[in-house]
Amino acid sequence: QLQLQESGPGLVKPSETLSLTCTVSGGSISTSSYYWGWIRQPPGKGLDWIGSIYYSGSTYYNPSLKSRVTISVDTSKNQFSLKLSSVTAADTAVYYCARHYVVGGATDYFDYWGQGTLVTGSS
């Protein structure tokens, strides 16, 4: 059974960079047709896709966050990571990592999710 687990600091100071890692177990991150994505959810609000990466390093980013986001992958560790720069209180959210199934221009969805980790942007 595929499992994803987020890890990283739960508190980030304003103007600093948020860094999270997702560790994948029970399957290889280097599998065709599967991207690996980050989604966040501010407290009491809805879901917001941040971006996704393929094991080759190819990325898709949410245009509204693109200038602040970097997603990278380490296939040797079966991990992928998120960096979000210039954090403010508005970036306070539960951050989820998920497997992102993408086939052509039609099929596109997240099937396996991590449990999520709360990151607070505050001094």
Added chain:
Amino acid sequence: SYELTQPPSVSVSPGQTARITCSGDALPKKYGYWYQQKSGQAPVLVIYEDNKRPSGIPERFSGSSSGTMATLTISGAQVEDEADYYCYSTDTSGNHRVFGGGTKLTVL
């Protein structure tokens, strides 16, 4: 940017049919997907590619799509189906991947 619009809330009695809608301009060309999120938990995929049900999802969950609207139907809703439901899709370019604002389903 692209948007998917859902009603904020839907309420039904146990055993009734609940219908949650999702409106988006690209839905005639793009699949709709549905996620269930119970309090404090990660979202769970309940419908993919408009009307397909993943393994382990009860048969009372079904999906459909017509024109610019996708619909999640829960036939014979149960108390354990109380949750927030989110639709998901992309715009026609595939560059904007968005979730709807979410619908809180109350079964009581």
